[in-house]
Amino acid sequence: MALVRWEPFREIDTLQRQMNRLFDELIPLSARTDDSHFLPAAELEDTPDALLLKIELPGLEAKDIDVQVTADAVAISGERKSETHSESNGIKRSEFRYGKFQRVIPLPARVQNTEVKAEYKDGILHLTLPKAEEEKNRVVKVNLA
Template sequence: MLSRWNPRQEFNALSDQLNRLFDETLAPARNWEGFTKFPAAELTEADDAIHLKLEVPGLEAKDIDIQVTENAVAISGERKSETKTEGKGYTRSEFQYGKFQRVIPLPTHIQNTKVTAEYTNGILNLTLPKKEEAKNKVVKVNLE
């Protein structure tokens, strides 16, 4: 049996494969349950400290583990499932549950014993004071 070659169909298949490749590469990593493994983060650097903001909605402060070294921050936690039953015999939920963890390297050494944290409305704010020698110091150089 002969079949007619359809270049448009081949192009559409190739386009779909490329879209899937870019979606998997650029999207946040997800586990099999669909839960994002890496919470969104924003890192800003000031003269005296590094400020790290992470988006971890739906968690209580007790469910978040923060470990800080002089050059990295490790955040982990877990969203736990609550089972509900409906009168019709099934429950539909679009909430996603699971574990996450993220290690964020820092651009400079910090005083990890003086880190402060604040957690409000699903946003974790860490203030990471720089070590004295890591602060930007301006030194005047004289030319003779």
């Protein structure tokens, strides 16, 4: 059996990270109101010729989404409007998030923002961002010591 050195500060650091994660998860739940903000999930794939970006925007129509692309970032904004329901004797509990959102995603390579292709289907926005020619042909010399 090996002896393991006890390091109390490592355990305190681990406890602090766990508490921070717990509060990060709880605070948005308690701070929600009808106009609370939400942040859509994103997935970015870097291929040799283009960057492929998927944004999860369920429940939105294409007309409610604004996409702006610069050479080095994508800005997506919009609004999910709440539905109005009338109930007489019931309690309504909703975990849906409504309101405006905005997300700016920095890109790892420069893109040709005039050649962007977009498709919105089943609540997923697919963006194909072709890389700029100088990014495709860029070679970086690495000096070894």
